Every structure is written in structure tokens, then in C-alpha cells.
Amino acid sequence: MSGRLPLLVFTDLDGTLLDHETYDWSPARPALDRLAGIGAGVILASSKTAAEIAPLRDELGLSDWPAIVENGCGLLEAGAPGDDDGDATEYQRLRTILHELPTGFTGFGDMDAADIARLTGLPADAARRAGQRRFSEPGTWTGTEVGLAAFLDAARANGIHARRGGRFLTLSFGGTKADRMDEVITRYRPGMTVALGDAPNDVEMLQRADRGIIVANPASDPLPELDDEADGRITRTTRPGPEGWAEAMLALQDKLNHHEDTGHDG
Numbered sequence: 001m002s003g004r005l006p007l008l009v010f011t012d013l014d015g016t017l018l019d020h021e022t023y024d025w026s027p028a029r030p031a032l033d034r035l036a037g038i039g040a041g042v043i044l045a046s047s048k049t050a051a052e053i054a055p056l057r058d059e060l061g062l063s064d065w066p067a068i069v070e071n072g073c074g075l076l077e078a079g080a081p082g083d084d085d086g087d088a089t090e091y092q093r094l095r096t097i098l099h100e101l102p103t104g105f106t107g108f109g110d111m112d113a114a115d116i117a118r119l120t121g122l123p124a125d126a127a128r129r130a131g132q133r134r135f136s137e138p139g140t141w142t143g144t145e146v147g148l149a150a151f152l153d154a155a156r157a158n159g160i161h162a163r164r165g166g167r168f169l170t171l172s173f174g175g176t177k178a179d180r181m182d183e184v185i186t187r188y189r190p191g192m193t194v195a196l197g198d199a200p201n202d203v204e205m206l207q208r209a210d211r212g213i214i215v216a217n218p219a220s221d222p223l224p225e226l227d228d229e230a231d232g233r234i235t236r237t238t239r240p241g242p243e244g245w246a247e248a249m250l251a252l253q254d255k256l257n258h259h260e261d262t263g264h265d266g
């Protein structure tokens with residue numbers, strides 16, 4: 001491609017580009033096709049593993065772009081297969097420390113694929129890929145609230161960060177979707193950036209982009225109002241999941257085209 005990349009879109013998956021219940025993305029297809037038509041890039045950014053994202057990225061026709069995996073703890077490079085023997089040193093170090101912490105946390109590494117399938121609602125094969133981790137450990141807390149505070153204190157003292165996103169408590173050595181977003185922006189230098197997400201772990205990404213779009217998710221409490229919503233830099237969709245995604249991205253592209261056609265700015 002010659003010239004400057006016009007637009008780079010960063011998108012969360014579950015509850016944003018994918019339907020929260022069915023994982024269907026087809027309602028977003030018209031908007032994705034239109035983005036491809038103008039040469040825009042789409043960067044998938046998710047708590048999913050490289051092994052989970054790679055086949056989905058293929059299906060979406062987005063394998064020419066890197067993807068942000070494991071909630072920003074790592075990148076899956078453009079064209080790279082997710083099922084390769086990626087370096088899991090960081091994950092192994094994390095698991096070693098977790099064994100020393102107060103009990104009550106059950107991580108994916110403590111579960112088999114059937115357990116992960118039950119917990120996530122993913123089909124068996126997808127659950128197996130969700131368990132192929134390189135950077136971070138999602139899991140559930142089964143102890144008391146008091147015990148959780150003690151666990152989190154001990155984790156922090158060992159350099160471990162904890163985040164709640166969607167259904168899980170996820171532990172890692174840090175790195176956010178926004179950190180990886182910075183890395184990708186530096187690489188591609190797009191004319192404009194847009195981010196879409198539905199949950200607290202997307203907020204930094206929404207704030208970092210030129211335009212942020214909060215996709216409605218009726219299955220969760222709505223995100224509290226963000227500062228940038230007052231001036232319209234961050235907006236909300238009315239429809240959930242891929243339908244909201246398409247609604248927002250088609251409207252944004254209409255608006256950008258209109259500004260180009262008329263020469264108006266802002």
C-alpha cells in the first residue's frame with residue numbers, strides 16, 4: 001500500500017465485535033468490508049490467547065494486521081500462526097509465583113479444557129486454545145472477599161497485576177491494551193485511530209484513541225460516564241455487540257467522507 005494508512009481501528013472482541021452470547025460477528029461485516037475498501041487496518045484487542053485469536057483473525061480477513069492478545073500483555077504478529085510454540089516463559093514464571101500465594105484463586109492452568117469450556121461457555125476446541133497461555137493467567141476467585149484482599153496484596157508484592165474484565169480475574173506482570181496500542185500506532189502511524197470496547201479493561205484504549213466508541217452490553221453494568229463523553233470524543237452505541245459496532249463504524253465513515261467531500265474540518 002502506498003501513502004499514509006488513513007485509519008487504524010482497535011477493537012475488543014467479546015461483547016464488542018463478537019456477540020456476548022453467540023460469538024457471532026456477521027452483523028459487523030458491512031462495516032468491516034467498507035473499512036477494507038478504504039485500506040483501513042483493524043487490530044483485534046482481546047483477553048483471548050494467540051491460539052484463540054489467530055483462527056478468528058483469519059476468518060475476519062485481518063491476518064495482515066497484528067493482534068493484541070491476553071489483554072495487552074502481548075502481541076500476535078501479522079500473519080503469525082497462533083498455535084506455534086510461542087515463548088511461554090513469562091506465563092511459567094507467573095504460575096510459579098501463584099503457587100506461593102494464599103489459596104482461593106483457580107487459574108486456567110489449574111483446569112483442563114472441559115473445566116474451561118464449562119466456565120466460559122466456549123466449545124471444547126476453543127476452550128483448549130484459551131488454555132494455551134503465554135503471558136497471563138485468568139481464573140476465578142472462590143475464597144472470601146477478605147481472603148481476596150490478602151491474595152491481591154501478596155500478588156502485588158510479587159509484581160503481579162490483577163484486573164477484572166468480563167467474567168474473570170486475570171493476573172499478569174502488567175501491560176494493557178493501551179500499551180500495545182501505542183506500540184502498534186508507532187509502527188503504522190495512521191492518520192486517525194478509533195477504539196471500540198464494552199468493558200472496564202477497554203477504557204484506557206478508548207481514551208487513547210482519537211475516537212472512542214463504547215459498545216452497549218446489556219449483560220453487564222454500563223461503564224460509568226467517561227470524561228471524554230462530554231465533548232463527543234467518546235460516544236456510545238445503542239445496539240449491542242456487532243450490531244452496535246456496525247452502527248458506529250458506518251456512521252463514523254459517513255461523517256469522515258462528508259468532511260472530505262465538503263472540506264469542512266472537525
Ligand SMILES: [Mg+2]
Pocket residue numbers: 012013014015016166197198199
Ligand atoms: Mg468485551
